[in-house]
Amino acid sequence: MKPFSFHRAASVADLPAGATIIAGGTNLLDLMKLEVMTPDALVDITRLSLDRIEPAADGLRIGALVRNSDLAADAVIRRDYPVLTRALLAGASGQLRNMATTGGNLMQRTRCPYFYDRRMACNKREPGTGCAAIGGITRNHAILGTSDHCIATYPGDMAVALRALDAEVEIDGPAPRRVPLADFHRLPGDTPHVETVLKPGEIITAVVLPAPVGGQQRYRKVRDRASYAFALVSVAAVIRVQDGRIAHAALAFGGVAAKPWRDPDAERLLIGQQPSDALFQSAADTVLRLARSQGDNGFKIPLLRRTLIATLRDATGMEAAA
Amino acid sequence: MDITLDLNGTSHRLDVDPRTTLLDALRHDLGLTGTKKGCDHGQCGACTVLMDGRRINSCLTLACMAEGKEITTIEGIGTPDQLSPLQQQFLDHDGFQCGYCTPGQICSATAMLEEIAAGWPSHASGSLEGPFDLSHAEIAERMSGNLCRCAAYSNIVAAIRQAAKADALHKDAA
Numbered sequence: 001m002k003p004f005s006f007h008r009a010a011s012v013a014d015l016p017a018g019a020t021i022i023a024g025g026t027n028l029l030d031l032m033k034l035e036v037m038t039p040d041a042l043v044d045i046t047r048l049s050l051d052r053i054e055p056a057a058d059g060l061r062i063g064a065l066v067r068n069s070d071l072a073a074d075a076v077i078r079r080d081y082p083v084l085t086r087a088l089l090a091g092a093s094g095q096l097r098n099m100a101t102t103g104g105n106l107m108q109r110t111r112c113p114y115f116y117d118r119r120m121a122c123n124k125r126e127p128g129t130g131c132a133a134i135g136g137i138t139r140n141h142a143i144l145g146t147s148d149h150c151i152a153t154y155p156g157d158m159a160v161a162l163r164a165l166d167a168e169v170e171i172d173g174p175a176p177r178r179v180p181l182a183d184f185h186r187l188p189g190d191t192p193h194v195e196t197v198l199k200p201g202e203i204i205t206a207v208v209l210p211a212p213v214g215g216q217q218r219y220r221k222v223r224d225r226a227s228y229a230f231a232l233v234s235v236a237a238v239i240r241v242q243d244g245r246i247a248h249a250a251l252a253f254g255g256v257a258a259k260p261w262r263d264p265d266a267e268r269l270l271i272g273q274q275p276s277d278a279l280f281q282s283a284a285d286t287v288l289r290l291a292r293s294q295g296d297n298g299f300k301i302p303l304l305r306r307t308l309i310a311t312l313r314d315a316t317g318m319e320a321a322a
Numbered sequence: 323m324d325i326t327l328d329l330n331g332t333s334h335r336l337d338v339d340p341r342t343t344l345l346d347a348l349r350h351d352l353g354l355t356g357t358k359k360g361c362d363h364g365q366c367g368a369c370t371v372l373m374d375g376r377r378i379n380s381c382l383t384l385a386c387m388a389e390g391k392e393i394t395t396i397e398g399i400g401t402p403d404q405l406s407p408l409q410q411q412f413l414d415h416d417g418f419q420c421g422y423c424t425p426g427q428i429c430s431a432t433a434m435l436e437e438i439a440a441g442w443p444s445h446a447s448g449s450l451e452g453p454f455d456l457s458h459a460e461i462a463e464r465m466s467g468n469l470c471r472c473a474a475y476s477n478i479v480a481a482i483r484q485a486a487k488a489d490a491l492h493k494d495a496a
């Protein structure tokens with residue numbers, strides 16, 4: 001690990017300029033040990049009082065330092081936003097969830113193996129060096145929203161559920177603002193090293209959930225082993241059926257793009273319709289119309305299709321989860 | 323930098339490089355080698371300790387960030403003369419082969435049983451509201467952050483179930 005100076009944040013308004021935020025440390029320290037990230041200065045924010053879950057206008061405000069385990073176990077989250085609890089519990093391990101924070105989880109970096117290996121060309125790690133993944137081993141890479149500069153995925157689970165719940169990210173800094181999670185992560189384009197809209201000197205202070213929409217909520221994650229593994233693909237679904245027709249449908253996908261993916265066209269197609277396999281097939285066709293295989297990750301296209309259809313069948317009561 | 327660690331009920335003053343992980347501070351600076359280093363990247367659970375009663379990976383925690391927290395290592399869970407109930411059950415059930423993952427398994431299971439008692443659901447729970455049983459599926463899921471290279475898993479699960487059962491009987495009697 002490269003040397004760094006260590007600071008403790010006194011307040012949100014008073015972060016040392018240029019210092020990298022450390023919260024749970026579970027992603028940052030991992031990458032610092034490998035010297036993939038080499039900050040000169042760290043600022044520990046864990047003693048700031050950003051660790052509360054509190055009512056907000058119509059919804060809920062989740063402090064950036066709320067630990068993943070506390071968020072998953074929170075009684076209100078479990079009752080009103082169960083897809084979020086399910087996504088959190090499907091991620092990492094009991095130990096890691098006790099350290100991982102809401103803010104850090106949103107900011108976690110890709111699991112592209114070439115990003116982790118400093119001998120490899122990687123535009124995300126070192127802008128302008130190229131992308132060793134393209135034409136290489138691409139099993140865990142993206143099928144949607146890729147560019148010629150980077151095909152990495154955003155690997156997390158929590159944010160996929162937050163996307164289906166229409167969450168917003170509360171940011172403090174010179175210009176405090178709230179950004180829909182939909183706009184928070186960026187697709188790679190020709191600047192894959194810029195992963196979010198967060199600017200230097202800014203800090204995530206909270207995630208804000210709108211009023212609960214109810215309905216059936218599911219998080220289905222497919223991975224190489226039953227636990228403690230990142231998603232190959234995942235689907236977060238919030239579905240409400242009224243009088244035999246789909247009245248609300250929010251679908252977000254993990255493991256397939258550089259951000260939690262959502263497709264308004266596919267959702268629109270479902271609204272007002274009676275649940276059926278034919279309907280779900282065409283929703284899957286819509287989501288996947290722009291999907292592109294990189295070679296090894298071609299399996300993600302049929303896998304996402306089947307996972308989406310199974311989730312929709314389950315959420316609309318057509319069939320218990322297989 | 324000078325830090326003070328509250329460790330197994332005693333306070334220790336240390337002078338550490340900011341880069342020092344809690345794991346390295348325990349093993350190298352304090353000579354407490356019960357906590358093991360497997361992967362050093364949060365992937366195996368060998369380094370599990372309790373911080374304010376919660377299980378964490380000490381390899382992904384900076385020592386200087388653990389200041390002011392109560393740290394419990396395997397040395398603080400029990401001693402050869404006074405084994406904790408879980409330690410006794412690991413012995414009775416042969417819950418290990420080489421023993422390298424065992425301190426992490428026992429620290430992790432100690433906190434995991436508290437999580438169940440506190441009503442925390444898991445990925446394996448059918449309902450998020452509980453009650454949560456100690457089925458094989460629940461224990462395997464909740465302990466998935468602790469790998470065992472010797473694959474002593476079936477005996478580890480048996481040891482944990484027995485310790486939990488004994489604890490429940492004890493509580494019922496009290």
Ligand SMILES: Cc1cc2nc3c(=O)[nH]c(=O)nc-3n(C[C@H](O)[C@H](O)[C@H](O)COP(=O)(O)OP(=O)(O)OC[C@H]3O[C@@H](n4cnc5c(N)ncnc54)[C@H](O)[C@@H]3O)c2cc1C
Nearest residue numbers: 023024025026027028091092101103104105107156157204
């Ligand atoms: C073995 C292993 C398995 C894992 N499996 C999964 C999995 O299956 N699913 C999953 O979703 N995740 C998984 N993770 C990732 C884990 O969820 C993240 O490491 C964790 O959520 C990061 O949170 P943290 O608080 O520890 O962040 P840190 O490591 O402290 O920080 C991560 C990044 O976020 C920045 N940051 C932190 N807080 C803020 C803030 N408030 N404002 C602005 N920037 C901030 C930091 O500067 C840093 O760049 C796994 C991790 C490991 C090590």
Ligand code: SF4
Nearest residue numbers: 112122123131150151
């Ligand atoms: S896919 Fe992205 S992260 Fe992976 S090597 Fe290419 S540029 Fe780097």
Ligand code: FES
Nearest residue numbers: 360361362367381
């Ligand atoms: S040594 Fe910490 S998890 Fe492996």
Ligand code: FES
Nearest residue numbers: 419421470471472
């Ligand atoms: S007993 Fe050898 S690693 Fe678990």
